[in-house]
């Protein structure tokens with residue numbers, strides 16, 4: 543089968559796509575893939591590193607307010623559709639899968655117009671503009687939360703979960719932490735702000751950096767590539783506690799996650815799929831800067847079940863964060879109950895479920 547995958551901008555849309563490609567390859571080696579993304583998103587680096595053929599189109603997102611930029615976006619969209627049609631025909635695509643981000647708009651729309659079976663994968667509990675628009679044209683819509691179904695046509699929508707959840711389950715133990723030079727014998731707290739980092743989380747962590755020195759746990763603190771230099775400068779002044787390891791980004795997140803005792807993070811949907819399937823307790827600080835406040839809704843679907851604790855960004859302070867971390871790490875019973883609650887929400891066979899949808903709609907099997 544010739545499969546085109548498109549998804550981009552941030553890790554939350556790219557990693558599910560890569561996990562799906564790996565799942566398909568593990569089932570049947572006789573497939574070829576083409577990934578269509580943009581030059582500017584994280585996908586170009588991440589996808590080409592995996593040796594997956596990559597092509598790009600130029601596209602920008604719509605602004606919610608009326609603006610002249612939107613006129614330009616329509617022109618870019620139409621050119622993106624023409625370019626995508628050309629790429630899909632050249633590649634002779636049998637099926638097209640969009641995993642989110644605005645790059646999917648022209649690619650999946652072009653597929654639908656060419657009569658190629660196509661799917662969008664919606665990771666969030668509330669869909670973004672692109673997937674809502676595409677839902678009218680696609681063959682199937684794969685969702686990860688029951689709550690997301692209500693936004694899409696019933697007859698096309700299937701609950702699959704996020705393929706990245708299945709992928710992280712392949713890793714076990716604390717080998718990833720050891721490789722980094724961390725101590726596998728003490729609890730590990732992983733702090734990160736989604737795939738791009740989050741200024742608010744960084745500010746809160748920096749405020750209490752020196753207090754962390756005294757703690758009976760270690761911290762793996764991931765700043766996000768674009769924030770790293772600034773954070774490193776500030777740490778130089780404060781001093782880097784021995785039990786805190788600071789990194790700009792982790793390329794081997796699945797290997798790391800399996801050894802983590804608590805995660806402090808944004809509430810991006812792919813991150814949540816990973817945390818639930820692995821049963822990792824979390825403190826979630828949803829980004830308030832996303833469409834329809836979907837991260838808060840994502841986060842509530844965990845915190846309402848006792849799988850996570852939720853702090854709104856406007857209420858986040860360093861001291862609040864540190865006392866929440868302490869209360870989870872030092873209370874074994876609480877940690878266990880959060881673990882179980884998280885695991886109950888995970889969808890471990892997500893990759894296989896998406897694969898079944900693809901097999902069902904593709905003309906060739």
Ligand SMILES: CC(=O)N[C@H]1[C@@H](OP(=O)(O)OP(=O)(O)OC[C@H]2O[C@@H](n3ccc(=O)[nH]c3=O)[C@H](O)[C@@H]2O)O[C@H](CO)[C@@H](O)[C@@H]1O
Pocket residue numbers: 552553554555557642665666706734735736737738764790791792793794795796808809810811812813814816829832836837840
């Ligand atoms: C600002 C924004 O629009 N964010 C959206 C974006 O977030 P974002 O890209 O941050 O997405 P997620 O938090 O869902 O996923 C991040 C992914 O990057 C990985 N990772 C992260 C840090 C790191 O150092 N290494 C690494 O590999 C995580 O393990 C995870 O697989 O897509 C998500 C999924 O549609 C949405 O829910 C988010 O609202």
